[in-house]
Amino acid sequence: MKESIKEKQKKGMMRDIIFLGIAIVIAIILISLFPDKREVITTSSWEFFIEMIWILPAVMVLMGLFSVWVSKEVVINYLGESSGIKGIFLAIFLGALPTGPLYIAFPVAAVLIKKGAKISNIIIFLSSWACIKIPQEMIELKFLGLKFMVLRLILTIIFVVIMGLSIEKIIEWTDKTKMEAARDNAGI
Amino acid sequence: MNVTAIFINVFTCGCLIFSFLKDRKKTKQSLLGAAKSFIRILPIVFIIIIFIGLLLGFVPQTQISKIAGEQAGFWGILLIALLGAIMHIPSLIAFPLAASLLKNGASITAVAAFITTLTMIGTITLPLEIKELGKKVALLRNGISFIIAIIIALIMGVIL
Numbered sequence: 001m002k003e004s005i006k007e008k009q010k011k012g013m014m015r016d017i018i019f020l021g022i023a024i025v026i027a028i029i030l031i032s033l034f035p036d037k038r039e040v041i042t043t044s045s046w047e048f049f050i051e052m053i054w055i056l057p058a059v060m061v062l063m064g065l066f067s068v069w070v071s072k073e074v075v076i077n078y079l080g081e082s083s084g085i086k087g088i089f090l091a092i093f094l095g096a097l098p099t100g101p102l103y104i105a106f107p108v109a110a111v112l113i114k115k116g117a118k119i120s121n122i123i124i125f126l127s128s129w130a131c132i133k134i135p136q137e138m139i140e141l142k143f144l145g146l147k148f149m150v151l152r153l154i155l156t157i158i159f160v161v162i163m164g165l166s167i168e169k170i171i172e173w174t175d176k177t178k179m180e181a182a183r184d185n186a187g188i
Numbered sequence: 189m190n191v192t193a194i195f196i197n198v199f200t201c202g203c204l205i206f207s208f209l210k211d212r213k214k215t216k217q218s219l220l221g222a223a224k225s226f227i228r229i230l231p232i233v234f235i236i237i238i239f240i241g242l243l244l245g246f247v248p249q250t251q252i253s254k255i256a257g258e259q260a261g262f263w264g265i266l267l268i269a270l271l272g273a274i275m276h277i278p279s280l281i282a283f284p285l286a287a288s289l290l291k292n293g294a295s296i297t298a299v300a301a302f303i304t305t306l307t308m309i310g311t312i313t314l315p316l317e318i319k320e321l322g323k324k325v326a327l328l329r330n331g332i333s334f335i336i337a338i339i340i341a342l343i344m345g346v347i348l
Contacts, residue, residue: 009228012228013228013231016231016232016235017231019231019235020231020232020234020235023234023235023238023239024238026242027238027241027242030242030245030246034245034246037245037246040241040244040245041241041242041244041245042241044240044241044244044245044288045237045238045240045241048236048237048240048241048284048288049237051193051284052233052237052281052284054193054197055192055193055196055197056226056229056233056280057222057226058196058197058199058200058201059196059200059280060222060223060225060226060229061200061203061204061218061219061222062199062200062203063221063222063225064218064219064220064221064222064223064225065203065204065207065215065218065222066218067218067221068214068215068217068218068221069207069214069218101278102310102313103313103316106313106316106317106319106320106321107320109320109321110320110321113321119325122321122325123325123329126329127308127329127333130307130308130310131279131304131307131308133279135280136279136280136283136307138192138195138196139280139283139284140283140303141192142190142192142193142196142283143283143284143286143287144283144286144287144290144299147348148296148300148344148348151344151347151348152300152303152304152340152344155340155343155344156304156340159336159339159340160336162336163329163332163333163336166332167325167328167329167332170328171324171325171328174324
């Protein structure tokens with residue numbers, strides 16, 4: 001299983017490098033065709049490069065630290081047993097910790113379902129993992145400003161909680177109607 | 189270098205020192221992981237940087253604002269949200285792209301819709317999500333996420 005993830009990462013890396021090569025070639029062709037655009041292109045690319053290089057290493061270190069200190073087991077233990085408002089907050093908080101890409105969260109969520117955690121908390125946890133990640137918020141703050149970042153964060157939290165609770169209701173409701181349908185069928 | 193960048197770096201250094209004092213081995217391990225993921229993300233960083241340069245160089249502001257600006261209307265937002273849902277760019281790198289679009293004529297609503305669907309919805313990871321969580325949960329989560337992303341974006345457009 002681990003081997004296959006490594007293989008996939010290698011393949012992904014190769015694909016990215018090939019795309020980068022293509023992008024560089026396209027850029028060179030376009031710049032040589034339109035030499036008057038050269039300055040705009042190089043200065044805006046350079047500006048973004050500088051901005052990224054100031055924060056990206058720090059963000060990566062932060063994510064590395066948290067993925068080592070906050071293990072899957074910790075998340076599963078805390079989230080598996082909590083419910084109510086506390087569960088919701090924990091789901092948001094544990095999801096927001098900087099610990100790697102979304103595909104790592106799915107197996108964690110699957111274990112949580114088996115452990116009997118609430119569907120709403122699992123949905124909130126996953127969504128928080130996907131879009132309320134702390135390093136992500138930091139970069140959003142840097143590039144889009146405080147107002148944009150805070151407002152989007154607040155709205156996202158509100159709607160993610162609503163979504164978690166309604167998906168739980170939908171699942172309960174469909175399970176119930178399915179059971180009733182089965183009973184009706186059995187009656188006939 | 190601005191305040192946010194300084195804050196992020198200082199915060200990270202603090203965490204690093206704390207971690208180092210608590211457990212050297214774990215800290216080393218996490219730094220190694222950080223270096224690996226940094227190298228892994230670099231090609232995409234450069235692709236996006238080149239893309240931003242070309243975008244600003246060749247696509248005039250009027251064009252950007254026509255597609256993603258105030259006059260784009262609801263269908264424009266829907267299209268951009270769909271684009272965000274399908275595309276697979278690491279969110280960390282999507283923010284500079286979003287910022288450059290915003291500076292060059294895209295509306296707040298369009299940018300918010302793009303970022304929110306991009307981060308919340310994973311079409312590439314959907315098969316894995318279905319496998320781990322079942323079809324119902326996975327499809328509901330991604331489907332409702334799309335709707336709330338648009339609602340969030342519209343509210344942001346009204347407020348900001």
